[in-house]
Amino acid sequence: MVKIFALNVLYKGPNSAVWLKTAYDLTSFNFFQRSSIQEFMAFVSKTIVERTQTAARQSVKEGEYMCHVYVREDNLAGVLISDHDYPHRVSHTLITKVLDDFAARIPPSSWSTGSEESIVFPQLNAYLAKYQNPREADAMTKIQEELDETKIILHNTIEAVLQRGEKLDDLVAKSEGLSMQSKAFYKTARKTNSCCSMV
Incomplete structure (x- = not known):
């Protein structure tokens, strides 16, 4: 079954990304791991936005x-975290739609x-719920032509997105946005390559 876990809106500032709105659906994870998984998804979202060029799309x-x-030309950014089965094109089309709606409502x-x-x-939670089924987005995908003109860069690992010499383990260790519990969970997940292997 295809699944979207996170849908986030950020602003890419000159020094770091600013959180504007987040929505998560982590019901498929163990209850006791959800807060750590959410922290890591937030950490990864912020890190990837900060390392994506303006007016560019990436899939990691x-x-x-x-x-x-997707970081728009005005530096408004959207991040969607899903499983591998959720269609890439639908993901990017949904991000574009969310950012357009956000920009129309929030100055x-x-x-x-x-x-x-x-x-x-509140529309962000509605988008997350509605588009869990990618078929809901079929009509939206058909009318969206902007993606045809925009190249989506695909990376096999998050390390490919990081700047030269940066290591994810070091970023996690230095992060003030992650609790000690989440850092410990990250180390355990890294070793067992389990649910949070994305971070």
Whole structure:
């Protein structure tokens, strides 16, 4: 069964990415692991947005997950994390639709200074729920021509996205956005190559 786990909206600032809105569906994971998995998905989303060029799309394959990212010319960015079975084209079309809707409802002046608490965009959870079935997006995909003009870069691992000399283990160790529990969970998952192999 195809699955979307995360749908996030960020703003790519000059020094780091700013969180604007997030939606997660982690019901398929063990209850006690969900908070750690969500922290890692957030960490990976932010890291990939910061390392994606403006006006570019990427799809990063890592373990059993796909992380799709699009940073628009105005630096509004979307990230969709799914399993491998969710169609890439539908993922990128959905990100484009979410960002267009977000930009129409939330003024650009609040993107660089916004916070997840201050921005009201309940539509993100609705998109996450509605498009769990990629067939729902068929009509949307047919009318979306922008993707035909945009090359999507596919990477086999997140390490391919990182800057030269950067290591994911080092970024995780230095991250202030991850709890000690999540860092320990990451190390265990790395060793067993289990549910969080994407991070």
